[in-house]
Amino acid sequence: MAIHGYDPEITALLVIDPYNDFISEGGKIWPRLQAVAEANGCVPHMLQVLTAARNSRIRVFYAMHHRYRPGDYEGWKYIAPIQKAAWKRKSFEFGTWGGEIRAEFQPLPGETIVAEHWCSSGFANTDLDLELKKHGIHQLIVIGLVAHTCVEATVRYAAELGYDVTVVRDATADYTEEAMHAALDVNMPNYANAIVSTAEIVGSIAAMRPTLVETAGFD
Amino acid sequence: MAIHGYDPEITALLVIDPYNDFISEGGKIWPRLQAVAEANGCVPHMLQVLTAARNSRIRVFYAMHHRYRPGDYEGWKYIAPIQKAAWKRKSFEFGTWGGEIRAEFQPLPGETIVAEHWCSSGFANTDLDLELKKHGIHQLIVIGLVAHTCVEATVRYAAELGYDVTVVRDATADYTEEAMHAALDVNMPNYANAIVSTAEIVGSIAAMRPTLVETAGFD
Amino acid sequence: MAIHGYDPEITALLVIDPYNDFISEGGKIWPRLQAVAEANGCVPHMLQVLTAARNSRIRVFYAMHHRYRPGDYEGWKYIAPIQKAAWKRKSFEFGTWGGEIRAEFQPLPGETIVAEHWCSSGFANTDLDLELKKHGIHQLIVIGLVAHTCVEATVRYAAELGYDVTVVRDATADYTEEAMHAALDVNMPNYANAIVSTAEIVGSIAAMRPTLVETAGFD
Amino acid sequence: MAIHGYDPEITALLVIDPYNDFISEGGKIWPRLQAVAEANGCVPHMLQVLTAARNSRIRVFYAMHHRYRPGDYEGWKYIAPIQKAAWKRKSFEFGTWGGEIRAEFQPLPGETIVAEHWCSSGFANTDLDLELKKHGIHQLIVIGLVAHTCVEATVRYAAELGYDVTVVRDATADYTEEAMHAALDVNMPNYANAIVSTAEIVGSIAAMRPTLVETAGFD
Numbered sequence: 001m002a003i004h005g006y007d008p009e010i011t012a013l014l015v016i017d018p019y020n021d022f023i024s025e026g027g028k029i030w031p032r033l034q035a036v037a038e039a040n041g042c043v044p045h046m047l048q049v050l051t052a053a054r055n056s057r058i059r060v061f062y063a064m065h066h067r068y069r070p071g072d073y074e075g076w077k078y079i080a081p082i083q084k085a086a087w088k089r090k091s092f093e094f095g096t097w098g099g100e101i102r103a104e105f106q107p108l109p110g111e112t113i114v115a116e117h118w119c120s121s122g123f124a125n126t127d128l129d130l131e132l133k134k135h136g137i138h139q140l141i142v143i144g145l146v147a148h149t150c151v152e153a154t155v156r157y158a159a160e161l162g163y164d165v166t167v168v169r170d171a172t173a174d175y176t177e178e179a180m181h182a183a184l185d186v187n188m189p190n191y192a193n194a195i196v197s198t199a200e201i202v203g204s205i206a207a208m209r210p211t212l213v214e215t216a217g218f219d
Numbered sequence: 220m221a222i223h224g225y226d227p228e229i230t231a232l233l234v235i236d237p238y239n240d241f242i243s244e245g246g247k248i249w250p251r252l253q254a255v256a257e258a259n260g261c262v263p264h265m266l267q268v269l270t271a272a273r274n275s276r277i278r279v280f281y282a283m284h285h286r287y288r289p290g291d292y293e294g295w296k297y298i299a300p301i302q303k304a305a306w307k308r309k310s311f312e313f314g315t316w317g318g319e320i321r322a323e324f325q326p327l328p329g330e331t332i333v334a335e336h337w338c339s340s341g342f343a344n345t346d347l348d349l350e351l352k353k354h355g356i357h358q359l360i361v362i363g364l365v366a367h368t369c370v371e372a373t374v375r376y377a378a379e380l381g382y383d384v385t386v387v388r389d390a391t392a393d394y395t396e397e398a399m400h401a402a403l404d405v406n407m408p409n410y411a412n413a414i415v416s417t418a419e420i421v422g423s424i425a426a427m428r429p430t431l432v433e434t435a436g437f438d
Numbered sequence: 439m440a441i442h443g444y445d446p447e448i449t450a451l452l453v454i455d456p457y458n459d460f461i462s463e464g465g466k467i468w469p470r471l472q473a474v475a476e477a478n479g480c481v482p483h484m485l486q487v488l489t490a491a492r493n494s495r496i497r498v499f500y501a502m503h504h505r506y507r508p509g510d511y512e513g514w515k516y517i518a519p520i521q522k523a524a525w526k527r528k529s530f531e532f533g534t535w536g537g538e539i540r541a542e543f544q545p546l547p548g549e550t551i552v553a554e555h556w557c558s559s560g561f562a563n564t565d566l567d568l569e570l571k572k573h574g575i576h577q578l579i580v581i582g583l584v585a586h587t588c589v590e591a592t593v594r595y596a597a598e599l600g601y602d603v604t605v606v607r608d609a610t611a612d613y614t615e616e617a618m619h620a621a622l623d624v625n626m627p628n629y630a631n632a633i634v635s636t637a638e639i640v641g642s643i644a645a646m647r648p649t650l651v652e653t654a655g656f657d
Numbered sequence: 658m659a660i661h662g663y664d665p666e667i668t669a670l671l672v673i674d675p676y677n678d679f680i681s682e683g684g685k686i687w688p689r690l691q692a693v694a695e696a697n698g699c700v701p702h703m704l705q706v707l708t709a710a711r712n713s714r715i716r717v718f719y720a721m722h723h724r725y726r727p728g729d730y731e732g733w734k735y736i737a738p739i740q741k742a743a744w745k746r747k748s749f750e751f752g753t754w755g756g757e758i759r760a761e762f763q764p765l766p767g768e769t770i771v772a773e774h775w776c777s778s779g780f781a782n783t784d785l786d787l788e789l790k791k792h793g794i795h796q797l798i799v800i801g802l803v804a805h806t807c808v809e810a811t812v813r814y815a816a817e818l819g820y821d822v823t824v825v826r827d828a829t830a831d832y833t834e835e836a837m838h839a840a841l842d843v844n845m846p847n848y849a850n851a852i853v854s855t856a857e858i859v860g861s862i863a864a865m866r867p868t869l870v871e872t873a874g875f876d
Contacts, residue, residue, distance in 0.1 A: 352819030381790030
């Protein structure tokens with residue numbers, strides 16, 4: 001793959017579903033992600049990318065899954081299997097620790113949390129596209145969970161909507177290596193303009209750092 | 220206009236922006252709406268329509284405007300005039316009484332509040348279309364505020380997205396009679412399938428009431 | 439209103455519905471538009487703005503209404519009044535002169551005609567947003583027909599989706615002065631960042647012209 | 658999986674990309690699909706499902722990929738890898754045999770071809786959602802090409818937008834068995850309410866056939 005360039009003015013980091021239920025010890029779904037996530041260092045890598053983005057003043061957006069609330073689905077005539085599972089499991093239950101963003105990933109002032117998504121794509125039925133447009137963003141760096149569901153869905157939508165997308169392959173995880181492989185190696189190469197490692201993207205982001213040159217005066 | 224029919228299975232009431240700031244004594248924007256709203260009995264009519272819908276088990280959805288929160292707009296490169304005004308005015312400020320739904324209009328269990336809209340249309344950048352689809356809704360009865368901004372925008376979007384729309388002309392209000400006229404008489408007749416009075420729609424809704432016939436047995 | 443700036447890199451001209459049926463002598467709907475259009479010089483103004491944009495290498499996009507084809511509406515369960523009228527009137531009938539773009543407004547190579555819209559907004563159910571994103575556009579200059587239907591609908595959608603919008607008030611027209619006034623003076627000031635004359639926008643566009651400096655050599 | 662029911666009033670067949678380039682001997686991309694498609698009988702199965710739908714008066718919609726035209730991509734600042742490939746390959750070139758629907762799959766009067774999609778999802782930037790709403794459709798039966806790109810993308814979008822989706826597993830194909838498996842077994846079970854064989858769906862569709870009972874009179 002050729003070198004992929006970034007323009008800091010139009011680049012944002014998109015963090016998908018950094019909920020305790022997903023990526024914290026004790027979270028409801030963590031046991032299913034743990035093997036793959038620990039093997040590739042997903043959580044520390046996510047943090048490295050986030051820190052790099054903040055240091056380089058790259059804008060940060062959070063695409064968060066719908067947090068379960070009682071009554072959400074009772075009146076629905078149609079429901080996708082993944083929604084049925086979230087209902088049964090009460091994933092990211094509103095008002096519980098599992099439905100909170102893991103402490104190290106708490107948004108800072110000036111960072112944007114968009115409306116919760118109901119299925120898998122951070123764009124579908126939310127204001128993510130609007131917020132990106134309002135900030136003039138065209139290039140997305142994507143990290144988070146889960147590779148073959150929310151991450152892939154968001155990457156596919158981003159491509160459909162016209163964004164340039166980079167996925168960080170060791171800052172995501174999945175329930176099995178097979179699902180991870182389907183997402184990263186079979187599907188995303190059609191939609192992501194670059195699929196890179198944390199080390200690579202941290203280097204690219206550092207290169208976008210605003211130059212602060214203070215000339216020392218003479219006295 | 221010919222008689223417009225409703226099928227209760229696919230009909231919903233859509234209540235737009237029943238915030239204290241809009242329709243309660245003491246609300247920030249109420250003084251600008253008061254003259255038109257009191258002249259046509261907007262608030263009591265809204266309540267009559269809501270009550271009729273509940274009595275007939277017509278589904279109720281709430282399309283609510285974004286509540287102002289500090290930091291919302293600071294990073295935006297592009298902003299519409301109506302958003303600039305909402306920013307300056309801190310309309311429907313989150314955590315304040317003005318940003319609460321007026322007491323009589325509080326949603327009941329089983330009613331759906333969709334994600335807040337950022338501009339005027341209840342559909343744009345929200346899950347309103349999704350929630351309507353999930354409930355199998357194709358016909359909308361629309362009430363609320365403000366006629367030529369959020370109500371008209373939502374009606375136009377509804378028509379663009381394929382819904383059958385009814386507007387209740389004395390269950391909405393506006394800043395001036397001229398703006399009210401532009402919305403109800405110039406623009407909406409292109410997009411709304413029916414524009415009716417509260418008395419008319421309450422009659423239509425009552426006719427949709429599920430029949431509960433219990434035959435008393437003999438003993 | 440403060441001076442509104444344009445960045446040529448992210449600015450496009452959007453031409454709405456320059457069909458013969460609308461703006462040519464002999465067109466089906468021209469008789470209804472003629473009075474307002476001739477009073478404000480709509481058609482020559484549209485051409486001036488288009489020419490200015492081309493001279494300054496501002497990108498040009500065409501948002502075109504659905505051209506009537508037999509069978510379009512027969513299976514629809516729900517239809518907006520404006521669609522019913524287009525059906526009955528066979529507006530912009532496919533394969534007829536009325537459904538062709540007026541000769542002087544023919545797109546040039548490199549200009550983009552987006553998918554036809556079914557109701558009024560050039561964005562709804564089309565690839566307009568995608569094409570604008572793909573070209574990096576954030577600022578739109580809007581001309582065309584009809585002020586209170588397709589033009590207003592497109593302006594409202596543009597604002598909802600996050601674009602900065604300028605409307606050229608004497609490069610649009612309407613069926614009545616009242617409808618024109620409702621669009622330009624009552625509604626659009628909420629959504630358009632600037633509403634200007636042809637003379638003003640032609641000046642702004644000329645200022646965006648790429649500078650071509652040829653230094654004369656000495657001999 | 659439990660038995661999945663269909664209501665003929667709200668069910669449609671969605672045929673994705675039945676272009677000669679994909680599924681006809683001599684098509685540009687057929688050589689890449691041939692092995693998987695012949696192994697599972699994809700093309701005859703597609704035809705069986707289409708015929709069954711027509712016999713049962715189930716509505717048919719066609720979601721067609723953008724046909725290559727010169728100038729499509731030259732001005733784009735951002736482009737997805739799958740679009741770059743379509744550009745280079747001139748897939749489904751407009752005006753050529755490869756860009757025509759394979760003869761046996763030609764739409765009949767009353768069937769709907771929606772606007773062409775630019776990436777993979779039949780919904781993105783098109784009028785597919787609108788046409789489905791206008792016909793009151795909530796349940797989709799999906800057949801066509803290619804399993805892990807356009808079919809999966811359309812299925813994912815359908816689920817995001819609120820539709821009930823059935824995929825016919827032997828009426829689709831892919832470039833490799835691995836990609837087919839990723840689509841049908843890893844990803845789609847999250848989004849499709851049923852994944853069935855042609856034999857199964859043909860049975861379900863036949864059961865939806867309108868009953869035509871003519872009682873023979875006595876004479």
